[in-house]
Amino acid sequence: MKHLKYYRIPFSGLTTGKHNFEFDIDDKFFDCYEHSLVKKGQLKADVELQKQENMLIVNFHVHGTIQLTCDVCLAAFDAAQDFQERLLVKFTNDDWNQETEDVLVLSKTDYELDIAGLLYEYINVRVPYYSKCSEQGTNASCDPEMLAKLSDSPDLETDKETEEKTDPRWDILKKIKNN
Template identity: 30%
Template sequence: MDVLKEYIIPFKGLKQGEHHFVYRIDNTFLTLFDSADIENCSLIVDVDFTNKPDFLFFRFNLKGTVTLICDRCLDEFEYPINSSNDLYVRFADVDDEGAGDMVILPPSTGEIDLSPYVYENIVLALPFKRVHETEEQCNREMIEKLREHEKAGTKEIDPRWEELKKILNK
């Protein structure tokens, strides 16, 4: 876990105001989080950090590429990432989960580990549907097998049901 040491920000020792951190993310980082969705990764994460007495503010700017598996043809493809997300941290004695992009820490806390938030931002930048930009970029052999499977799976509808559908659609 020494790899994650660089992601720990000791904010109590930093002067108030703006700070900037840059992280290079690769497969080593991803293996620490058991990421099965991402095959390869080459990202730069710029973190703008504002240190105030009563709260902390982080802006994560991600830029680079990840290698994903296409949901359509199961081949790998490069997906560009360019995203920005914010994280607010406030201090309170109450054990509160926070809400959305807000984290609540005890006032005695002197550091924060950004690694889970960096990973979360990477995952949030991934598309829901992971496919090549166009079907032409997909593996031709796999696309043909999918089309054959589609044709084999279509059945003729019983004419009686077809007549009932017509009645329902009136």
């Protein structure tokens, strides 16, 4: 968790205007999150922070690769990531619990913005529901040896046989339905 301290932006000493920051996201970052969908990756986050008197506008541009596991052949492959996000940060003295996904509310006494959780969330949301080497990978295709083993699997053949074998009583009922 000490590694996540690197992903804090101390904005209290900054002047009004735009400021740019660069953050490297690697395996150490993902190791800090136990249940992360992504375990390995090499990403760079370019963060532009625009400081105003009563709010911050934060633009994220994250690019690089993350390592995913193919759901078909179980091979690890690199999937390219390149996306942008925007976040508004407002300051208030009151207890404000009405945060949305685009607006983050901080106390006027806060002096730094922790973006580690935001980066983690942005990256994990981009993980596809169904990962496949040939679709999400760069110059990757499914492992032919694993695909050959899958096609020779006796479990798949028995499923086909049970689908083809039907009770003859159902065939008679289907004829009645078609009339």
